[in-house]
Amino acid sequence: MKCPVCLYQDTKVVDSRVASDGLSIRRRRECLKCGFRFSTYEEIEILDLTIVKRDGRKEVYSREKLIRGLKKSLEKLAITDDRFKKLINAIERDLQVIRKNEVTSNQVGQIIMKHLKKTNHVAFIRFASVYQQFKDVQTFQRELNKLLKNKRGKKKSK
Ligand SMILES: [Zn+2]
Structure with a gap:
């Protein structure tokens, strides 16, 4: 260097x-x-990972794109740079663990949601609703209630 x-x-x-x-x-x-x-x-940089979209189109994995998407979900929410970096690393680690050259955008979405859920509930809800995982208002409400319940449960046990 x-x-x-x-x-x-x-x-x-x-x-x-x-x-x-x-x-x-x-x-x-x-x-x-x-x-x-x-x-x-x-x-660590992920190499040679192709994302297969729902319509069958393929796209090379890009960390920048992941960062852009996450920033959108986390807009105006308090998250430190360190926490954000950890989130990216955790998502990429899970992608790496799949050990395939191709993953579906659905798999990526599931992984992102899993980690966002642990990082920030609001961001998770935002991402999930954009991602259209909630097929209707009831499903959305159910997920929301689940999250709120977990949050209360955690506070009580402290
Ligand atoms: Zn010098």
Whole structure:
């Protein structure tokens, strides 16, 4: 890795920190020539994953697209960058676990919903309703009630 200041070819790693989920690593580097210190960030990238849409069209998996979709669901809701990164990692980990080169958009949607549910209830409801998993108002209401019940249950047990 080149030094961003003097472009010298050699830098040494002075510190490495693995994220708590073990899926990304931050390295502190120091230029061997000018002594400039900077960090690099490495994360796992999913390669060669194709999403098969409901109409049969295929599309290469894109993290950017996932991020855009999630940001829409999480709009105006409080979520830290760290929490957001963890959400992305958790979703991608599940995609990776399927171990297939092709997954359906339905599978992706299920995985996203599973993790959104744990992260933010409002975002989950938003995503799910856009995703048309709720076939009618009753199903939607039932899901909502389930969530509210769980929330209350959790508070009581504390
Ligand atoms: Zn340098």
